[in-house]
Amino acid sequence: MSDLGHDPTGNPDPLGNHEPTGDRDPKPTPPDNHDRGPNPAGVPASTPDHHRTSTLSRDRTRTLGRERLAGRISRFDRSHRVDRTLAHAITRVTGEALGPYQSAVIRIGFAATWLLFLLREFPHREELYGPDGPWSWDLAQQLIASNHAFTALMWADGQVWFGIVYAFAVLSSFLLMLGWRTRTMSVLFMVGVLSLQNRSIFMGDGGDNVIHLMAIYLVLTRCGQVWSLDERRERRARDACARGAWVGPDRAGPVLWTVLGLVLAAATLAGKIDGGFLGGWRTIYWGLWAVQGLWWLAGRYGRSVQPRILLDVVANLVHNAALFVIMAEACLIYATAGWYKIQGTRWQDGTAVYYPLHLDYFSPWPALSDLLSASGTLMLLVTYGTVIVQVAFPFTLFNRRVKNVLLAAMITEHAVIAVVLGLPFFSLAMIAADAVFLPTSFLRRVGGWAARARGRLFSRLGRTLRTVPRPRKEPERTPETAERAEPPHVGFTA
Amino acid sequence: MDAYDKGSNARPVPGEPAAAVPVPDSSPPDGHETADDHKTSDGHETSDSPGQKLSGEAPARIPQQYGDPQRDDQRYDGRYDDEQYVDTALAGPPLPPPTGIAALSLPYQIAAALALAVVAVAACVHVGMVFLHVAPSNTVTKQHGQAIDEWIYPEFEQNWKLFAPNPLQQNIAVQVRADVRAADGEIRTTRWYDLSALDGAAIDGNLLPSHTQQNELRRAWDFFVATHDNANRPNGLRGSLSEKYLRRIVVLRLDREQAGGRGAVVQQVQVRSRTSNVPPPKWSQEQVSDKPIVRVLPWWPVSEADRAAGTRPAESTGTEASAR
Structure with missing residues (x-):
């Protein structure tokens, strides 16, 4: 699934998501387009690319397949093409979280930018966001009372609380960058960004504004499908599974979920989180928390697979919509x-x-x-x-x-x-x-370079430290094999 | 999600030790493509090789590693749904397994369709609202400005008129002087301190200018100008907030500069702005005035509320000035 870029039917991408397509030849070879009858939803036909690469046997397979397909569906009128395109589009936006590399690269990009900014401003943090900075806590209080922006920094005016929130923002952006518990971290990252920026809105510039918007949108994307610790954990669990090894249940997820639930409950009971339209931020945070729990429950105790697929479909839909909004925002x-x-x-x-x-x-x-x-x-x-x-x-x-x-x-x-x-x-x-x-092809190449650079660095480190080399072989990090090793979904562990 | 790719995950891949995939019989009939199905002749990776896509013709396609009943006890990781579903519901015809909404039974399909509608509408409405927010004032924004503002503010506010329609063509220097009570109790008026020039000096040669140098005073002054009339009267809450903000900034900066000498305490401050045109380029014949425009604000008394922690407190004359 990794290469969502290759829209198999060549239909226009409903999301306007152009990147994913690898560098394929822009000039389609005509024959493909006539002999392709209407497909049932999701049945992919070949792309022009294959003319160049096809082997004899592959050609045979394809011809055979196309004849059978054509036979099966020849009764459909050509005018069903629109329906088919629509059906294909719906299958795509519900069936997969498009742009895994693109969403991963913006996750890493924004988290890293914010992290570097926070580290750079560490010596100036008091002046920028501290309770006794020029834009003092009292001034911020008056402004926020009129605009109702969300910021955890207004929950208390002490130095200690400020220190905690700043450290929290640094930590959450670091973990989001690494892709550890991406779903949860994206929410905490947003909390960190909003808390600091909304506290002192007159300190920011256009860059802060972009980060502010994207931090909100990132919460809705499945941005940890690749290049994340989540992906690695999933892959290892799967490998262990395939070897027949026993994989213990996830512990960190439920613990994180419980702790955050308690924090959220405390903040709600203390009346710190603003209500507003349909409950405002209170609804949003509790909703996100509940969805994580629901996901875990459906995965663990669901009698049928259907609820899990439904959750997956909704998650894909939300991801794809958010990715569309991110692209529209950039435009x-x-x-x-x-x-x-x-x-x-x-x-x-x-x-x-x-x-x-x-x-x-x-x-x-x-x-x-x-x-x-x-x-x-x-x-x-x-x-x-x-x-x-x-x-x-x-x-x-x-x-x-x-x-x-x-x-x-x-x-x-x-x-x-x-x-x-x-x-x-x-x-x-x-x-x-x-x-x-x-484009996906470019991102993967960069990913491959990064992985090789990391591999070299680690092997050099390993030699220096004379540690036992790790049993896992590096080849799987190359782009070609990384694709194979890549999971279709990141664990949405609670 | 494309189940075929998962199938391909299970295939033994040349160059990869077979131990990684201990399912020797899982190689589907189209396994002969594994060597090239991720690379086309021009070196671009693809995963949609035709045989792979049409392997629905091949009955043995369902990856057997997932047929292991013990995996049902394993933690769900979202991967196995399609295969599981295929195993039970679509065992007969070798159609490709449905993905996404097609993999659901009717009641769930209705729920998914509903979700699709809600998400699509929400995304379109949001993009539309943001568009109207950044667009120039027009018929729709005049009629529905309230609704747009309620959607956008406070979290989706944005302004991308960067250097548009025209870039700023003036250097605005914010300067301040103060009446200080010196350590010996004498009240003195300091010289003018050009705080913007100090910012500029801090930015010069700096690869990573801080927001405190680049934005703090500059934006505070913009905020002040935007919320005050020409007679320097504030226009409501934001006006008075901007005044207090500017006062706190200048007091902090004066203390940092140790205005009036060590131990001196700022009693009142006066701010002025000096706006001078950027001289036109050498290669242009344009002429602009090189006379700066000066705007002088009235003296502001400095109260305790205007002093940040770390600025010199009024009562502790003679103590060490702790300029941060």
């Missing part, structure tokens, strides 16, 4: 940034980029800024290029190649902004958001 960011710029005279006369380079707050390297802005033509190119890329990006999602070119351009521009305008965390957050559009 809206670029669209608004681009379309509003078009209306500005400075962006029209090609001097716009010159000005931020000469603002005291955004020019950490004045000499570099002067060098870049020495040429009016270069400024014009960068100015127009920025607008063109931002305006065009959402539309290029309909063409893989152009999209990837623009994506590379945007990521490069953000990397430059990080240094030239001194906005490293904003840029990192934007790059993480861009990463949701990266």
